[in-house]
Amino acid sequence: MPKEKIIFIVGPTASGKSVVAVQLAKRIKGEIISCDSMQVYKMMPILTSQPTLGLRKQVKHHLIATVAPAIEYNVSQYRREALKKISQIQKKKKIPVFVGGTGLYMSVLLHGIFEQQEVNPKIRESLLKQAKKFGSVYLYRKLEKADPQAAAKIHPHDAKRIIRALEVFQATGKPISVLQKTRKGLNHDYEVKIFGLNLPREKLYTRIEERVDRMLEQGLEKEVKKLLKSKLSRTAQFAIGIKELAGYLHGEYGWEEAVRMMKQNTRHYAKRQLTWFRKEKAIQWINLTGKEKPQEVAVKLWKKLY
RNA sequence: GCCGAGGUAGCUCAGUGGUAGAGCGCGGCCCUGAAAAGGCCGGCGUGGGGGGUCCGAUUCCCUCCCUCGGCA
Numbered sequence A: 001m002p003k004e005k006i007i008f009i010v011g012p013t014a015s016g017k018s019v020v021a022v023q024l025a026k027r028i029k030g031e032i033i034s035c036d037s038m039q040v041y042k043m044m045p046i047l048t049s050q051p052t053l054g055l056r057k058q059v060k061h062h063l064i065a066t067v068a069p070a071i072e073y074n075v076s077q078y079r080r081e082a083l084k085k086i087s088q089i090q091k092k093k094k095i096p097v098f099v100g101g102t103g104l105y106m107s108v109l110l111h112g113i114f115e116q117q118e119v120n121p122k123i124r125e126s127l128l129k130q131a132k133k134f135g136s137v138y139l140y141r142k143l144e145k146a147d148p149q150a151a152a153k154i155h156p157h158d159a160k161r162i163i164r165a166l167e168v169f170q171a172t173g174k175p176i177s178v179l180q181k182t183r184k185g186l187n188h189d190y191e192v193k194i195f196g197l198n199l200p201r202e203k204l205y206t207r208i209e210e211r212v213d214r215m216l217e218q219g220l221e222k223e224v225k226k227l228l229k230s231k232l233s234r235t236a237q238f239a240i241g242i243k244e245l246a247g248y249l250h251g252e253y254g255w256e257e258a259v260r261m262m263k264q265n266t267r268h269y270a271k272r273q274l275t276w277f278r279k280e281k282a283i284q285w286i287n288l289t290g291k292e293k294p295q296e297v298a299v300k301l302w303k304k305l306y
Numbered sequence B: 001g002c003c004g005a006g007g008u009a010g011c012u013c014a015g016u017g018g019u020a021g022a023g024c025g026c027g028g029c030c031c032u033g034a035a036a037a038g039g040c041c042g043g044c045g046u047g048g049g050g051g052g053u054c055c056g057a058u059u060c061c062c063u064c065c066c067u068c069g070g071c072a
Helices: A017-028 A053-058 A075-091 A103-111 A121-134 A136-146 A148-153 A159-172 A201-217 A220-229 A242-249 A255-279 A294-303
Strands: A004-010 A030-034 A095-100 A190-198 A283-287
Touching: A004 A017, A004 A103, A017 A030, A017 A053, A017 A095, A017 A294, A030 A075, A075 A095, A075 A103, A095 A103, A103 A190, A103 A255, A121 A136, A121 A159, A136 A148, A136 A159, A201 A220, A201 A255, A220 A242, A242 A255, A283 A294
Parallel strands: A004 A095, A004 A190, A030 A095, A190 A283
Antiparallel strands: none
16 A cells, blocks of 8 residues: 655745645645644734635645644644644545644654653753753753763753753653654655755845735734733744844834844744755755746646655 | 045954954854754955055055045
């Protein structure tokens, strides 16, 4: 029996993934599953450039705007839900089309993650306190003793990863470097096709700037004001645009500066996305000029499917 | 036109008689339970043009050009 297909459309922010994905999904009877750490959140449709209602009416979308901004969310949870969606969609004899820009989420689907119960948050809190008090290098020394293999891969200043490795060790007694070897990805069970959309850097940056301007026209300020009144999860609070506009709203700097920062931070983000995707050798890159119609791009992808 | 200050990296600027740095920007990379986060690395340069002094000039001298401020 041939393996069932799963499609990924990835690429940096503003590369035009959403529309292309809908066009392709229509053509192949697919349903879209978002692969985006920010679009899962409710109350931030403009901020996270969620696909418009128009698009969502044409093709069913999953894992978009399903979580309240105050709720913590993470890769592992995402993976669990995404896997469930895959089987639900396949049961309907449809093809899952993953679309998004979160490299880690893509990678964890493709290559798997080790199964592990949630670590008691108190352990992390205590580690965070120690990091603040004694610095990340202090914790790094501890990690070198507990799990030298993990330590070898982590930079002494990378507090986040040091803390994660330590908390896993404290919670399970096992080194994270060992647990991480117990992964299983989608490739085993499915025929996975991954397309990467890309534009010349200059063009990409222009589109990012235009997108930010458009977001502001669409009422981003109002959306952010509302968000600032509610509690935001560790993830949601970092959506680009929140802190930049917050600074403006608090009078720390002017509007122009806020917009400038938003554009710049989005450019940096896109650059990091590209680094992540370049590493994934299974991606078939589709190099665009920016002038193609989404329809044409979708057809191009479609031809590469069979 | 005169006087003064200055022309060094994409930008703002530092420094030195032995061909040059910093911050930001920009580029590259790492990443597996916060990932739009977090971390690491890289100077990317006809030192305004031309001439002179000197073993050697970005640094000293002359000249021209340009910018800014003041006086006309």
